[in-house]
Amino acid sequence: MDPAGFCRQARVFIVAGKGGVGKTTVSAALARMAATAGLTSLVVEVEPSGGLAAAFGRAEPLGYDPVELAPGVHGRALTADDALVEYLQDHGMGRLSRRLLSSGAVDVVATATPGIKDILVLGKVKALERSAAADVIVVDAPAAGHAVRFLTSAAGLLDAVRSGPIRAQAEDVAGLLGDPDRCQVLLVTLAEETPVNEVVETAYTLEDRVGVTLAPVVVNGLYPGVDGLEVDPEEAARAAGTHLRPGEAASLAQAAAFRRSRAHLQAEQVARLADALPLPQLRLPLLFSAEVGPPELDVLAGHLAAEIGTVAVGPPPELPADAGR
Amino acid sequence: MSSPGLADLVAEKSVVICCGPGGVGKTTTAGALGIAAAGSGRRACVVTIDPAKRLADALGLDELSDTPRRIDDGDRWPGELWALMLDTRSTFDALISRYAESPEQAQGILSNRLYRNITGALSGTQEYMAMEKLYELHQDDRFDLVVVDTPPSRNALDFLDAPRRLGRFLDNRVFRILMTPTRAYLKAVSVATQTFLRTVSKVVGADVIADAVAFFRAFEGMEQGFRDRAQAVEALLSDETVAFALVVTPRRDAVAEGLFFAAKLADSGLSVDALVINRAHPAFGASPGPDRARAASLAGTPLAPLYANRADLAELAERERRHIATVAADVDGASVVTVPFLADDVHDIAGLEEIAALLLADGEGSG
Numbered sequence: 001m002d003p004a005g006f007c008r009q010a011r012v013f014i015v016a017g018k019g020g021v022g023k024t025t026v027s028a029a030l031a032r033m034a035a036t037a038g039l040t041s042l043v044v045e046v047e048p049s050g051g052l053a054a055a056f057g058r059a060e061p062l063g064y065d066p067v068e069l070a071p072g073v074h075g076r077a078l079t080a081d082d083a084l085v086e087y088l089q090d091h092g093m094g095r096l097s098r099r100l101l102s103s104g105a106v107d108v109v110a111t112a113t114p115g116i117k118d119i120l121v122l123g124k125v126k127a128l129e130r131s132a133a134a135d136v137i138v139v140d141a142p143a144a145g146h147a148v149r150f151l152t153s154a155a156g157l158l159d160a161v162r163s164g165p166i167r168a169q170a171e172d173v174a175g176l177l178g179d180p181d182r183c184q185v186l187l188v189t190l191a192e193e194t195p196v197n198e199v200v201e202t203a204y205t206l207e208d209r210v211g212v213t214l215a216p217v218v219v220n221g222l223y224p225g226v227d228g229l230e231v232d233p234e235e236a237a238r239a240a241g242t243h244l245r246p247g248e249a250a251s252l253a254q255a256a257a258f259r260r261s262r263a264h265l266q267a268e269q270v271a272r273l274a275d276a277l278p279l280p281q282l283r284l285p286l287l288f289s290a291e292v293g294p295p296e297l298d299v300l301a302g303h304l305a306a307e308i309g310t311v312a313v314g315p316p317p318e319l320p321a322d323a324g325r
Numbered sequence: 326m327s328s329p330g331l332a333d334l335v336a337e338k339s340v341v342i343c344c345g346p347g348g349v350g351k352t353t354t355a356g357a358l359g360i361a362a363a364g365s366g367r368r369a370c371v372v373t374i375d376p377a378k379r380l381a382d383a384l385g386l387d388e389l390s391d392t393p394r395r396i397d398d399g400d401r402w403p404g405e406l407w408a409l410m411l412d413t414r415s416t417f418d419a420l421i422s423r424y425a426e427s428p429e430q431a432q433g434i435l436s437n438r439l440y441r442n443i444t445g446a447l448s449g450t451q452e453y454m455a456m457e458k459l460y461e462l463h464q465d466d467r468f469d470l471v472v473v474d475t476p477p478s479r480n481a482l483d484f485l486d487a488p489r490r491l492g493r494f495l496d497n498r499v500f501r502i503l504m505t506p507t508r509a510y511l512k513a514v515s516v517a518t519q520t521f522l523r524t525v526s527k528v529v530g531a532d533v534i535a536d537a538v539a540f541f542r543a544f545e546g547m548e549q550g551f552r553d554r555a556q557a558v559e560a561l562l563s564d565e566t567v568a569f570a571l572v573v574t575p576r577r578d579a580v581a582e583g584l585f586f587a588a589k590l591a592d593s594g595l596s597v598d599a600l601v602i603n604r605a606h607p608a609f610g611a612s613p614g615p616d617r618a619r620a621a622s623l624a625g626t627p628l629a630p631l632y633a634n635r636a637d638l639a640e641l642a643e644r645e646r647r648h649i650a651t652v653a654a655d656v657d658g659a660s661v662v663t664v665p666f667l668a669d670d671v672h673d674i675a676g677l678e679e680i681a682a683l684l685l686a687d688g689e690g691s692g
Binding site: 024107195233 | 346442494530533536537578579582607626629633637644666669
């Protein structure tokens with residue numbers, strides 16, 4: 001599949017994963033890749049942390065108003081409070097909304113109606129989708145278990161609220177999430193035990209409870225393979241016609257053993273993930289040199305495009321029923 | 326001035342609160358500190374929140390619970406290790422029952438729909454219940470030390486605000502006024518509030534308002550008890566027998582969040598006593614620059630990949646050291662402990678003991 005074709009499968013990609021797996025970096029790389037492929041993209045940060053802005057080389061975090069992060073890439077924050085204020089404004093309560101928020105009255109309503117904040121955020125995403133705010137809208141979802149709550153909010157609210165505009169909103173959101181031509185979820189994990197367990201659980205929960213279509217799963221932070229780490233440093237030095245300083249052989253051997261052991265453990269987890277979750281995998285390398293800034297983002301976007309190139313064209317696979325648990 | 330190391334904290338303090346961003350190994354750190362305390366002869370209780378399954382298994386925790394369970398009754402440690410996996414709902418229920426004036430009042434609240442939603446939907450509730458449980462266990466004579474793991478929310482220091490926030494929620498004026506709908510009070514309800522409530526009724530249905538009114542009515546008379554308790558919990562946090570351990574990984578995002586936590590603690594007049602850096606990569610005594618040069622000049626020989634690899638790892642370690650230095654400088658006065666990247670997740674008590682040994686190994690360490 002080519003990158004543009006991949007991105008055109010749906011307008012909305014929700015990027016979800018446990019904290020610390022690189023969800024924000026993957027969101028940024030996906031948006032960058034889409035732009036490189038000639039599409040416009042908009043990244044929406046639901047829990048603004050500054051990480052997205054930093055990946056594009058900006059010091060200040062994103063705000064409510066979209067800003068251009070790179071050619072063809074815009075970004076904005078969209079918190080639950082933002083969405084709520086906008087909703088109240090749309091319902092003729094503009095001047096009061098901030099005060100109501102600070103009075104705590106909104107907390108009471110939000111508690112009485114679980115999922116309402118998530119619905120408002122997703123409702124806003126749906127509005128962005130409907131107005132074709134960009135060719136590709138990448139949503140950097142809340143971390144960990146919150147992602148499941150975030151995405152199941154529509155289903156939960158439909159059970160709890162029987163009529164009114166919020167119910168209509170929830171129906172719209174459920175419609176968006178359930179339509180593979182409009183929205184897909186890209187799960188991100190590391191090749192480590194706990195993140196793999198959690199991503200498998202999240203995948204099945206989301207498919208069962210939300211009926212959302214899962215895009216390939218991104219496996220982030222893989223040690224790039226290096227050949228020739230099995231050799232004994234002393235022998236290698238003799239073959240190279242040189243000598244090693246005292247202690248040098250031991251240090252080189254330890255570093256090589258560390259890399260091989262990490263790569264081996266990661267390969268085991270990648271295989272375990274493949275067994276437990278029959279989705280194509282997009283594998284991204286660990287970058288040794290620097291934190292992710294614009295140049296690194298280009299490297300990752302390039303890797304993402306190459307990995308997508310290996311994914312077969314066709315509708316995304318459905319998970320087998322009752323598997324993986 | 327030499328700061329007390331983690332060994333001193335687990336030997337002397339009565340509470341250690343592990344805070345930090347999600348996914349950095351807070352629960353593992355909390356478990357290991359509990360073991361360290363038990364190893365030094367103390368009776369320790371570890372309060373965990375949503376641990377990874379195998380870690381929960383390692384601690385012998387198979388279900389959410391309200392009561393601590395003793396781990397490994399044998400003579401593994403001179404002290405004792407207890408653990409519990411926080412059940413937000415039952416902790417809250419117990420609190421309601423304690424402060425209700427009658428069983429009927431408790432029942433009225435426990436069966437209210439808004440109340441039943443609180444534990445899942447009101448942000449900060451889990452944090453508050455963790456602090457509540459901490460307070461309760463702190464007063465329990467069975468334990469010398471309580472180690473608590475904080476929930477992995479984005480604003481992971483919500484526990485500092487949680488008692489206040491819940492107090493504000495329970496004190497909500499809008500609903501308080503609604504509960505006594507006399508003419509005089511109705512006048513006091515501002516136009517804004519009336520508009521708001523009308524809109525809310527229209528948007529989410531009148532049920533929501535009815536539930537809220539019923540809840541606040543059922544709750545009447547208990548506010549003071551709750552407020553006092555919340556104040557006591559808050560006061561405990563600034564007690565000198567309470568220590569804060571900030572847990573991070575040496576990565577940009579985790580460090581940024583760590584700095585944010587430290588600043589928030591400072592705002593509340595609290596400070597980080599120990600900084601735990603998890604998952605640090607070793608540098609193998611090398612520097613990336615010379616190793617890259619060596620790899621280039623040896624290109625084509627079997628030595629080249631060995632140098633290239635060590636340069637990669639040294640580069641990673643160097644970057645991590647800069648992050649560690651940033652956060653260590655910010656929490657000046659805290660002891661700094663670096664725990665290396667371990668080959669595998671912790672699955673058992675032996676694994677936690679290994680980490681405990683690393684945590685206690687040095688107090689000044691690698692900053």
